Amino acid sequence: MIVGTIMLATFLLGLLGANFHPVQAQLSRAAPEGPSGQATQPAAPVRSQMVVAAHPLAARAARQMLRDGGTAIDALVAAQMVLNLVEPQSSGIGGGGFLLYWDANRQQLITLDGRETAPAAAGPDRFLNDDGTPIRWPDAVGTGRSIGVPGIVPMLEAAHGEYGRIEWGQLFAPAIDLASNGFGVSPRLNLLLTGMGPDAFNEEGRNYFFDETGEARALGEVLKNPALALTFKQIAARGHIALGSGPIAKSIIAAASEPGVATININDLRDYETIARPPVCLTYRGYSICGMGPPSSGGMTVGAILGLLEASDLGDQPNAAAIHLIIEAEKLAYADRNRYMADSDFVDVPAGLLDPDYLAERALAIDPAQTMGRAEPGTPPELAAMPGRDHSGENPGTSHISIIDQFGNAASLTTTIESAFGSRRMVSGFLLNNELTDFSFRPVDDDGRPVANRVEGGKRPRSSMSPTMVFDADGKLWAVLGSPGGSRIILYVVKALVAMIDWNMEPQTASALGTFGSRNGPAELERGADMDRFASELEALGHEIARPSMTSGLHIIRVTPDGLLGGVDPRREGAAIGD
Numbered sequence: 001m002i003v004g005t006i007m008l009a010t011f012l013l014g015l016l017g018a019n020f021h022p023v024q025a026q027l028s029r030a031a032p033e034g035p036s037g038q039a040t041q042p043a044a045p046v047r048s049q050m051v052v053a054a055h056p057l058a059a060r061a062a063r064q065m066l067r068d069g070g071t072a073i074d075a076l077v078a079a080q081m082v083l084n085l086v087e088p089q090s091s092g093i094g095g096g097g098f099l100l101y102w103d104a105n106r107q108q109l110i111t112l113d114g115r116e117t118a119p120a121a122a123g124p125d126r127f128l129n130d131d132g133t134p135i136r137w138p139d140a141v142g143t144g145r146s147i148g149v150p151g152i153v154p155m156l157e158a159a160h161g162e163y164g165r166i167e168w169g170q171l172f173a174p175a176i177d178l179a180s181n182g183f184g185v186s187p188r189l190n191l192l193l194t195g196m197g198p199d200a201f202n203e204e205g206r207n208y209f210f211d212e213t214g215e216a217r218a219l220g221e222v223l224k225n226p227a228l229a230l231t232f233k234q235i236a237a238r239g240h241i242a243l244g245s246g247p248i249a250k251s252i253i254a255a256a257s258e259p260g261v262a263t264i265n266i267n268d269l270r271d272y273e274t275i276a277r278p279p280v281c282l283t284y285r286g287y288s289i290c291g292m293g294p295p296s297s298g299g300m301t302v303g304a305i306l307g308l309l310e311a312s313d314l315g316d317q318p319n320a321a322a323i324h325l326i327i328e329a330e331k332l333a334y335a336d337r338n339r340y341m342a343d344s345d346f347v348d349v350p351a352g353l354l355d356p357d358y359l360a361e362r363a364l365a366i367d368p369a370q371t372m373g374r375a376e377p378g379t380p381p382e383l384a385a386m387p388g389r390d391h392s393g394e395n396p397g398t399s400h401i402s403i404i405d406q407f408g409n410a411a412s413l414t415t416t417i418e419s420a421f422g423s424r425r426m427v428s429g430f431l432l433n434n435e436l437t438d439f440s441f442r443p444v445d446d447d448g449r450p451v452a453n454r455v456e457g458g459k460r461p462r463s464s465m466s467p468t469m470v471f472d473a474d475g476k477l478w479a480v481l482g483s484p485g486g487s488r489i490i491l492y493v494v495k496a497l498v499a500m501i502d503w504n505m506e507p508q509t510a511s512a513l514g515t516f517g518s519r520n521g522p523a524e525l526e527r528g529a530d531m532d533r534f535a536s537e538l539e540a541l542g543h544e545i546a547r548p549s550m551t552s553g554l555h556i557i558r559v560t561p562d563g564l565l566g567g568v569d570p571r572r573e574g575a576a577i578g579d
């Protein structure tokens with residue numbers, strides 16, 4: 001594996017200094033970190049530094065790094081490694097992610113692509129039966145076809161090389177300690193294992209996650225993962241190269257293999273590159289909303305939705321008329337996403353999709369009095385393509401970490417192994433992803449057009465992950481956020497942004513707010529949440545209503561004059577803690 005040189009893609013945000021003070025030696029005012037299984041947040045703003053992550057143990061490991069003088073990237077590495085252990089269903093070193101990093105000193109926003117990659121020998125027929133029909137998703141997920149070359153460790157190591165203060169090896173200490181001495185199985189882990197059952201896993205996974213009778217590890221059971229402790233020790237000592245060579249690489253290649261399929265080989269592991277991409281930024285109500293560009297569709301689709309809404313008045317609190325407008329904007333943006341967005345190293349993703357004139361014209365299709373039904377993709381102006389590398393229901397398989405450190409640096413990482421427990425193939429104590437199922441299984445559409453997101457060797461599957469940072473009109477960092485949730489991630493992030501910017505909600509309220517939106521299908525209203533009160537008004541506008549459970553994991557930090565405010569999603573088990 002070779003980590004590509006990080007070419008700093010910078011976005012200069014004004015001449016003003018960061019909106020932070022030197023360390024203020026206030027003790028934590030965080031609420032007690034609570035029993036596992038309940039999201040927890042500080043009772044009051046904290047002054048200096050904050051972490052919001054999907055498990056209290058991960059948040060604590062990150063906070064320890066911050067207290068030891070580390071930066072947001074140091075804290076992030078510690079949190080990711082602990083999450084691999086305690087929330088193995090959602091992320092880990094067998095997966096990938098996208099990172100936004102705000103370097104307060106240089107006033108630069110960097111976006112790094114650590115997305116999993118298709119093996120070089122993969123082709124467009126990867127997910128086709130012999131008769132040319134696409135295979136069923138359940139028949140792909142637990143197979144070697146689905147496993148991409150993992151990217152999270154190379155990406156974190158590259159970012160740490162540039163922005164870390166604490167020695168790399170030390171960042172693994174909390175995870176090694178917990179893997180060696182054990183952690184309590186959380187309600188969510190127990191529930192997901194019980195639902196999945198032992199037969200879904202390979203032998204190593206089965207033996208680790210289930211007892212001899214096939215029962216999932218019990219709630220509160222102290223679980224140790226000595227194999228992962230050993231792997232962490234090797235990465236701590238040798239960096240990502242420990243995964244791309246030697247016995248761990250051999251075991252990855254063996255676990256990913258599938259008869260008759262071009263699966264990961266040693267060259268794929270060795271050649272993996274972390275790619276610095278330009279951030280995608282768009283102005284909404286005077287704020288710069290910045291996110292991740294292709295191969296994620298997140299930044300562009302969030303930006304397009306907000307651009308389509310820029311001229312609309314959404315009121316000062318949730319209301320049916322505003323929800324209708326947001327849903328219509330989402331339909332238009334998802335239609336464009338599905339047609340045009342994929343890995344920009346392989347296909348031309350039109351930058352014109354975010355052209356303000358294009359969005360203003362497309363917004364004319366939004367009728368406040370009735371739904372448009374299903375949206376068709378538009379024809380964006382022929383502006384330059386998004387640069388590739390040569391140009392300089394619930395988805396429990398993803399997690400989001402937001403961090404701001406005492407220096408004013410910030411990290412927003414959405415990290416994934418794709419589905420719950422990824423490919424369910426465990427090796428050397430960690431799970432391999434099934435990220436390649438994010439490719440389109442069909443290489444051509446019904447009209448014979450090549451699908452932008454078709455499989456190609458070395459390509460990265462389209463993502464919806466939307467790590468986001470918001471800057472105010474003076475260029476000061478205003479919010480750090482993101483969420484898991486598969487293709488609904490975009491809906492969750494848009495909801496949180498509208499809730500904080502238009503409806504003036506604090507991050508905790510925004511995160512907890514019932515979810516609504518559309519991926520160019522029915523209007524989705526979160527089952528059992530307060531948004532159902534808008535159903536009849538939306539039906540009167542012609543919407544077909546669906547009520548799925550929408551388990552977001554919105555983890556938000558807002559910078560306010562009174563300090564840092566956290567938002568931790570009550571639908572998950574995370575914690576917002578700080579000092």
Ligand code: GLY
Nearest residue numbers: 418463464465486
């Ligand atoms: N696998 C989730 C995503 O990349 O959107």
